[in-house]
Structure formats: C-alpha cells, structure tokens
Amino acid sequence: MILNRTVLKIAKYEFRNVARSRWLIPYTAGLALATELLIRFSGTSSAALLGASNLILLVIPLVSLTVGTMYFYSSRPFIELMLAQPVPRRDLAIGLLIGSAAPLAGGFVIGAGTPLAFHGAFAGETARAALALIGSGALLATAFASLAFFISVRIEDRLRGLATAIGAWLALALLYDGAVLFVAAVFSDYPLEKPLLTAMLLNPVDLARVWMMLQLDVAALLGYTGAVLRKFFGSGIGTVIAVSALLAWTAVPVILGVRRFQRRDF
Amino acid sequence: MIEIKGVRKAFGDREVLRGVELSVQPGRVTAIVGPNGAGKTTLIKCLLGLARPDSGVVTVGGEPLTADPTYRSRIGYMPQSPRFPENLTGNDLIAMLRDLRGPDAETDDSLVRAWSLAGELAKPLRILSGGNRQKVNAVTAFLFRPEVLILDEPTAGLDPAASALLKDAIIAQREAGRTFVVTSHVMSQLEEIADDVAFMLDGTIRFMGSLRCMKEQTRERNLERAVAAMMRREEAA
Numbered sequence: 053m054i055l056n057r058t059v060l061k062i063a064k065y066e067f068r069n070v071a072r073s074r075w076l077i078p079y080t081a082g083l084a085l086a087t088e089l090l091i092r093f094s095g096t097s098s099a100a101l102l103g104a105s106n107l108i109l110l111v112i113p114l115v116s117l118t119v120g121t122m123y124f125y126s127s128r129p130f131i132e133l134m135l136a137q138p139v140p141r142r143d144l145a146i147g148l149l150i151g152s153a154a155p156l157a158g159g160f161v162i163g164a165g166t167p168l169a170f171h172g173a174f175a176g177e178t179a180r181a182a183l184a185l186i187g188s189g190a191l192l193a194t195a196f197a198s199l200a201f202f203i204s205v206r207i208e209d210r211l212r213g214l215a216t217a218i219g220a221w222l223a224l225a226l227l228y229d230g231a232v233l234f235v236a237a238v239f240s241d242y243p244l245e246k247p248l249l250t251a252m253l254l255n256p257v258d259l260a261r262v263w264m265m266l267q268l269d270v271a272a273l274l275g276y277t278g279a280v281l282r283k284f285f286g287s288g289i290g291t292v293i294a295v296s297a298l299l300a301w302t303a304v305p306v307i308l309g310v311r312r313f314q315r316r317d318f
Numbered sequence: 319m320i321e322i323k324g325v326r327k328a329f330g331d332r333e334v335l336r337g338v339e340l341s342v343q344p345g346r347v348t349a350i351v352g353p354n355g356a357g358k359t360t361l362i363k364c365l366l367g368l369a370r371p372d373s374g375v376v377t378v379g380g381e382p383l384t385a386d387p388t389y390r391s392r393i394g395y396m397p398q399s400p401r402f403p404e405n406l407t408g409n410d411l412i413a414m415l416r417d418l419r420g421p422d423a424e425t426d427d428s429l430v431r432a433w434s435l436a437g438e439l440a441k442p443l444r445i446l447s448g449g450n451r452q453k454v455n456a457v458t459a460f461l462f463r464p465e466v467l468i469l470d471e472p473t474a475g476l477d478p479a480a481s482a483l484l485k486d487a488i489i490a491q492r493e494a495g496r497t498f499v500v501t502s503h504v505m506s507q508l509e510e511i512a513d514d515v516a517f518m519l520d521g522t523i524r525f526m527g528s529l530r531c532m533k534e535q536t537r538e539r540n541l542e543r544a545v546a547a548m549m550r551r552e553e554a555a
Contacts, residue, residue: 058418065406065414072405072442129401133458136366136395137418138387314385317329317369 058143059150062134066151075119076155083111083163091171098268101173101181105264108164108189109257113196114221116156120200121217123152125210132318145201145313149306153197157190164189181267184291188260188298195256195301196221202305205312225257245280252280253293256301263294319344319466319497320365325374327360334360335371336521342514347488347498349508349529351545352518358501359398361518362468365499366395378466391419394464398471400455408439408446408454412461419462429457432483448475456484460491467491469500473507485511505542515541517548524552 070076087104094100127148134144165186168174173182200217207213232251236244252258320342327335334357342348350358363369364376367383367390376383383389402411416423430436435457438450446454452475459467469488473481488498488511502508508515515532517525525532525548529541536547 061414061417065403065410065417068410069403069405127403129397129399130403132368132397133395133400133402135368136390136393136397137415138389138391139418140387141385315370318363 055146056143058139059147062139062144062147063150063154066148067154070123070152070155076159079115080159080163083160084166087164088167091167091173098178098181101178101185102264102268104164105185105188105261108160108185108192109261110225112160112189112192113225113257116153116193116196117200117203117217117221118214119156120152120197121204121214122210124148124201124204125213128318135318141314142310145205145310146306149198149201149309153194156197157193160189160193161186181264184264184267187295188263191295191298191302192256192260195298195305198302198305198309202309202312205309205316224255228255228258245283248280253297256298259294259298259301263291263298266290266294319379320499321375321377322361322365323375325361325364325371325376327357327364327369327371334521335364337374338518338521338523340516340523340526342497342499344497345492345495346513347492347500347511348514348516349512349541350499350501350516350518351505351508351541353549356518357521358518359470362470362499362501365468366390366393391423391462392465394459394462394467396455396459396467396469396472398474400451402443402451402454404444405442407442408435408457411443411454411458412439415458415461423462425461426463427457427461429453429460429483429487432487433480449477449480452476453480456487460487464496466497466499469498471502472500473502473504481507505540505545509541512541517545519549519552524548 086107090100090104090107094103131144131148135141168182168186173179199220203213203216203220207216232248235251236248252262320340322338322340325335325338326333338357338361340361350361352358360369364371365378367385367387378389379392381389406414416425430439433453435450435453438446439454443451443454452472456469456472459469467488472488473484476484485507488500492498492511492513498511500508500511509529512529514527515525515529516523517532525535527535532544532548533539533541536544536551538544538547
C-alpha cells in the first residue's frame with residue numbers, strides 16, 4: 053500500500069509547510085492574472101486556450117523543476133530529523149513528495165482554473181479543451197516535481213542539482229522538438245512514424261501538448277509528432293495514450309528516486 | 319546498551335570510520351571527544367541509521383540495526399545545527415512528531431516549562447533565534463522519554479542559564495536510568511556530565527573508559543588537558 057497513514061501524516065505537515073511559504077500565493081495569483089489577461093484579450097475560444105497552453109508548457113515545467121529541486125535540497129535537515137524518528141524511509145520519501153507536488157499542482161489548478169471557470173470555459177464546446185488544459189498542466193506539475201525529487205536524491209551538491217534541473221527543462225521544453233524536427237528533415241526519405249511516436253512518448257512536454265491539441269480541431273498546429281499520433285490512434289485512444297504516458301512520467305522518477313532514497317546516506 | 323563492532327564507513331575514497339569498537343553502558347553518559355574530522359558525527363549517523371556502515375555491526379539494546387525503523391522509537395536525537403520546516407511552528411512540529419509516534423507515546427514537556435518556551439512554540443520556526451531553535455531541538459529529543467539520547471553539540475548556541483538547565487535535565491534523566499551519547503567541543507561542559515569518555519582520532523576509538531580513568535592515565539587534572547595529552551601522545555607515536 054503506497055498511501056499508508058504515515059505517508060499521509062508526513063504529506064499533511066509538508067503541505068502545511070509549503071502552503072504557508074511565501075512563493076505559493078504569488079505564484080497562484082500570477083497564474084490567475086496571466087490567464088485572466090489572456091482571456092480578456094482573446095476570449096475563451098479554442099485559439100485562446102491554445103495560447104494559454106503554450107504558456108503553460110513552458111512555465112509549469114520550469115517552476116516545478118526549480119522550486120521542487122530547491123525545495124528538496126533545503127528540506128535535507130528536516131529529512132535527517134525525520135529519519136531519526138521511527139518512520140520507514142519509503143514513507144518519508146513519498147510523504148515529502150506528495151506534500152510538495154500537491155501545492156505545485158494545486159496552485160496551478162486554482163490559479164489557471166478560476167478565471168477559466170469564471171468565464172465559462174468549462175461549459176459548451178470549449179469544455180474538453182479547458183479540461184485538457186487544466187489536466188495537462190496539473191500532470192506536468194507533478195511529473196516535473198517528481199523529476200526534481202529524483203535529481204535531488206541522485207545529486208549531492210545543491211548547485212549541480214539546480215543546474216541539472218534547468219538543463220533538463222531546456223532540453224525537454226525547448227530543444228527537444230527542434231532536435232526531433234531536425235532528425236525528421238534529415239531522414240525525410242525514410243518511414244519515421246514509429247521512431248517519432250517513440251520520441252514523443254519520451255517527452256512529457258510533448259505529451260501535454262498533444263493531449264491538448266487532440267481536443268481541438270487544429271490539425272495544422274499539432275506538430276509533427278501530434279499529427280503522427282492522431283494518424284495512428286485517432287483522437288480518443290491518442291488521448292488515453294498521452295495521459296497514461298504523462299502518468300508514467302510521474303511514476304518512473306518517483307520509483308527510481310524512492311529506491312535511491314532508501315539506500316543513500318544522509 | 320549500544321555495541322559498535324568493527325564499523326567501517328567510507329565516502330568515496332575518504333575512509334571516515336576505520337573499524338570503530340565502542341560499547342556504551344546503560345544508565346551512563348558517554349562523551350565522544352576528538353578533533354574535527356575524527357568521525358564523531360558519522361559515527362552518530364551510523365547509530366541512527368542515517369548512514370549505513372560498509373561493514374561491522376551496530377546493536378542497540380541487543381538488537382542489530384536493520385532497515386526496520388522501530389528501534390528508533392527508543393532513541394531521542396538532537397542534531398548539530400538544526401533546521402526545521404521553516405513555516406511550521408514549534409507546536410506544529412511537536413504535534414507532528416506525536417502524530418507519527420502514535421497516541422500511546424508518553425511525552426515529557428519539563429524542558430518546555432523549565433525554559434518557559436510555550437510562547438516561542440507558537441511562532442513559526444524560521445523567526446526563532448538560534449538559541450531558541452536549539453531549545454526546540456532539545457525538547458524534541460527529550461519529548462518521548464527515550465531510553466537512549468544522542469546529543470550532538472547539545473549546548474551550542476545556548477546562553478549559560480539555558481545551558482545549565484539542559485545539563486541538569488541530562489543528569490536527572492541519567493539518574494532515572496537513561497543512556498546518553500554526547501559530543502561537544504566544550505570539554506568543561508562534558509566534564510560536568512560525562513561518566514565515560516571515548517576518544518576518537520582518524521576514524522578509530524583510541525581510548526574508551528571512565529573519565530576518572532582517563533585523567534589518571536594521562537596524569538592530568540581535567541578532561542580538556544587529558545584529551546590534549548592524548549592527542550600529543552598520538553602525534554608523537
């Protein structure tokens with residue numbers, strides 16, 4: 053059982069600690085303001101949601117990775133205090149992770165979701181796209197928080213850990229698509245559907261983008277990998293695959309990170 | 319109470335513990351002394367399971383340490399330079415520890431009363447002074463009346479009055495049969511409370527015995543001079 057009582061107790065106090073910290077409320081308010089402005093300027097049309105989604109695909113991974121990484125490094129003395137208690141290491145690791153990923157994801161859902169709800173985006177024809185927007189943002193937040201956890205457990209030095217986190221963000225959010233396009237252009241004479249599909253499943257930012265796009269009828273904006281996914285699976289199964297792969301992006305760093313956490317020295 | 323046999327620990331190429339042999343008697347205060355980098359904190363971390371020895375055995379109350387953390391309910395730990403979740407209050411922290419130990423855990427808040435700490439416990443931990451944080455640190459170590467207390471530099475940052483109260487608490491708990499392992503750089507502080515002394519150098523225990531025995535062996539009149547004499551002797555060897 054992953055969520056036993058000890059895990060939930062640790063997560064509760066961790067959540068309380070993070071919720072009272074000085075960055076969470078400005079972060080939530082900033083997201084609310086940005087979403088509100090986007091809606092004011094372009095309404096709640098599909099195109100506006102797409103604009104919001106592009107912003108989210110850049111900002112959420114960056115914030116989750118950097119805040120998460122700094123956060124795990126600074127909780128090191130607290131981890132030592134907790135490890136001196138009769139608490140299994142696994143429960144401590146999972147509790148800490150839930151307690152810090154939940155405010156990151158929650159801050160986004162409340163910040164971006166409130167203006168959307170206020171302007172009625174969750175009803176009518178934009179409902180699916182708005183839900184995908186909030187869902188993909190929340191899953192991105194947890195996936196990158198768990199990546200931050202993994203980095204902080206693997207790398208002892210705080211500065212190197214933070215540099216790795218920013219490097220991971222640059223690679224996944226900015227450079228990855230360029231590299232995929234480059235490969236596609238160079239090998240354009242070969243059948244590339246399967247390699248490209250694999251490439252997409254390996255990047256959580258691509259997965260979130262495709263999930264969002266599949267809810268909208270904007271084939272031209274799907275990007276190469278998205279177009280391939282739709283061609284292969286249609287939008288229903290494509291969505292299921294994108295969401296499952298995003299969940300795996302949360303689960304795999306957690307599993308590897310917790311395993312390492314159980315063995316390492318503090 | 320605590321037996322350490324042949325414990326070795328290396329971090330990368332650096333061998334910090336090179337076969338430590340130590341026996342901590344129940345109901346006594348054992349001071350671990352030695353220069354910086356001798357391996358005192360690493361040894362304490364091995365006792366708590368924070369670091370895993372590469373080889374050797376640690377037993378607490380006859381039970382060898384395993385991944386099962388229940389033995390730590392018998393241990394109270396006061397780390398060097400504590401940093402707590404900064405947005406929680408002292409009361410939150412105590413409530414959390416109590417929550418984790420379960421409803422049956424018996425608690426001791428005599429230090430809270432002795433230091434009149436109740437007001438400070440209501441404030442977020444980040445705004446407490448260094449001395450008051452150290453008091454919270456001590457309160458959490460003594461809270462559950464543990465059989466064994468491991469105190470790493472317990473009086474660091476405390477004013478003389480607070481420090482005296484803590485030493486009184488250590489002596490009172492020792493009289494009640496509890497076992498202490500204490501490190502400090504202030505030898506005069508240790509001299510007031512220690513029954514036994516373990517002198518550590520370069521990752522091994524070079525002397526283990528009663529405080530009186532150490533002073534007799536070195537023909538020095540206090541702990542500080544006795545330790546200094548031992549260090550000189552080791553350098554000469």
